[in-house]
Amino acid sequence: MTWFALSLGAAFFMATNSAFMKRFFSDLSAWEMSLIPYFYAMPLMVLAMPFIAIPAIGPRFLPSLAWVLPVLMISIILHYRAIRMSPLSLTLPFLSFTPVFVLFTGGFILDETLSVPGVAGMLLVVVGGYVLNLDAARYGFIGPIRAIWKEPGSGLMLIVAFLFGLTSVGGKVMILDSSPMFAALSVFILYGLLLTLILIWTGRASLKSLTRRPLLGTAAGLIVFAEIICHNLAMSMTAAAYMITIKRTTGIFSVLYGWILFNESGIRFRLLGTVIMTAGAAVIALWG
Template sequence: MWLALALLTALFESGKDVFGKKGLMAGADAYVMAWAWRLLALPFLLPLLLLPQTLPVELGPGFWPALLTGGALNILAAILYMKAISQSDLSLSVPLITFTPLFLLLTSPLLLSETPSAGGMAGVVLIVTGAYLLNVSRLSTGWLEPIRTLLHAPGARLMLGVALIWSLTANIDKIGLQNSSPLVWAVAINAAIALGMLPLMVLRRQPPQVSRALPWKWLLLVGFCGGLTTLCQMLAISLTQVPYVIAVKRLSILFTALAGLLLLREQGLGERLAGTLVMLAGVILLALS
């Protein structure tokens, strides 16, 4: 079940990327899109609290510290993320998020005392190796060239910062849901991020005619996909270790790259097939470990 939920997380994450890019191309700035990502997820998540046996939930002592810390870090990550995809192609910037599982191999043992099994660790390494192979055609000019190509792309450094932040917040998410429930945490963290960004949006308020021109269709679709991404991810994390879920979630880079080629007419997808196969092998290894 955790694998199915993690794959759905990847699918909705990719949808958020594509719709976010479309919204940025249509005139929304990175701050507006980052806020919409979290704020407009709430209308799709809040009704789920009415489901039987959802409430009340006893909040543990770690809930509020996790919410404050996770909310603050995710505000920074959301802004950096949208700035990154506004400055470069999806198929170049989004693959850098695959470094999150690598960072998680360091942060999860420290924050959660979770130690992946040998098979699980090998699966994570395979998925990260697949990200390296996504630019394998650059290997002819040096074995570090695939990494240099990504790092020199506009927005790439911002996305690498997001990967590092998310390696921390993924562990904080687990602490939060352990002190509440997956659904309550999904709603709470999105609400905390949206509320925390409110002062930024007030300070950056735009003239009324600009607000009316915002691409609301893409903003709503980003919120819808963002809400379902958060929900599926929290449910999956509640069933298994954090690095496994985040590693499978990074399959969204495959879906996003395909969408970038088909919908946004980005180039160079063919050389990424080798990396994709390695990543799929990593997912299978994770599922069997």
Template sequence: MSWFVLALLCAASLAAADALTQKWLARHTAAELVLVRFTLAAVWLVPWLLLHPPHRPAPTFWLWVGTALPLEILAMVLYVRAIRNTPLALTLPYMAFTPVFASAVGWLLLGEKLSTQGLVGVLLVTGGAYVLNLDHARLAEPRSWLAPFAAMLRERGSRLMLAVALIYSVTSVQGKAAMQYMSAMEFGALYFVLLGTLTLLLFGVREPASLRVLMRPGPGALIVAALMGLMVVTHFLALERIQTAYMIAVKRVSILFGILFGALLFGDRRLPRHLFAGGVMVAGVALIVLQKGARP
């Protein structure tokens, strides 16, 4: 199977997991949802880990992974809170800001300059976010033209997803560094099983009542967990076939899938505008992540 098909399947499975989380699991606590999406999903991935046992990595590997795992859990707590009760069209598109934040971090800390292509990508992501909140602006009232940006921060789900994007801009760098020490297949299995185990230990101590979702998961939780497992497998299978930039550019199509799935499940009177805005943001992501001219 080609990397492109795998990346699209990865994007679709992630978007489906998000939509079904909102549809079937909205009454669960954030801790329970994180356990479903990490720990229960990790159970599906144990056979993959047994088939692809990792070799013993260098100590530096564990430093990168050890600092990334707590951030991953924090990001997922915020993520599930964002998608649980807020329309997907007003939350998922903000994941497009991850490469924007990563570019900003690189500029501030490493002095990396953004190319013209990357700058256009940042403007597209920002412009798409503006279009998502266009209802708050009035053409005849210049004072209201900046209102869509303020609306992003007022909407709790959007605000949470921006925080997730910021965290992922850090963990993406950590994950890339860790993957220098083993193959994508080995890393994917090990990382997600470790993530699921740490999640289990953390919430088992802090919120033991949340473990009931693992004892009696129900069909909805099992399907969401299976979709998350499929997302992980296809993510790393695609990475073995193509450079990261190409894979991430296609994976962000999950934004459009999420908007479509949300509209199908919950209805959306502004679907054309939301799809247009999401498409603009996905195009921006593609320009940013491909700005260095990677070759397949």
């Protein structure tokens, strides 16, 4: 069950990265927050590259990389903007919508079709999103629905979930035409390098701001590096559906972090909603 431990580790480190960045780097812009973990993780990923087998590169790898990388940049920047402005317990759980969007994006890109369990899982995720904001039911039946859009981070994270749905499908193509570790390290090394150049060139970040807190930055880099390694080692050991199912527990970890570290309120409904959303994501991943 090594794959299970690695998948759970990927979920834990993803939630930990978000909580860590919100706790120590919220004074920076979302642009800078989206770069710092990967800026510090870049040397680790470069050092790791010689230790993996270089696979045969298929013809779809580079075209997929060409569009996955910019979409990934946008999604990660929006991800950090969402957690910067809104509670963790009302943002990260909405990543459980990613498999919902994959049901549709997979149909366009990979010719995958919807199934009855997939639709059932999608409905569970939607119900979980409703329960997540159930404390707003005092404003009527549609109160929880309105609450999603009134909380800017929740709406942004839904957009992120959609974009991750696209990059998940594109990433799957890249893995099929290379290998899980090679695809991940290639993407995130390029992400860190290109985003550093773009943000410094446009004046949205500076080397001074990126290196102002080197110990905290190094910790952030180690956390995101651990997430990348756990995620892709697990992907190489088991079916992607099983791995994604366990990683969706990120939402549960985020609710607990929100309660413990940030004293966020309404945790009872948020935890229940997150569990329902995670169950829906599991149904989609396993049987959808």
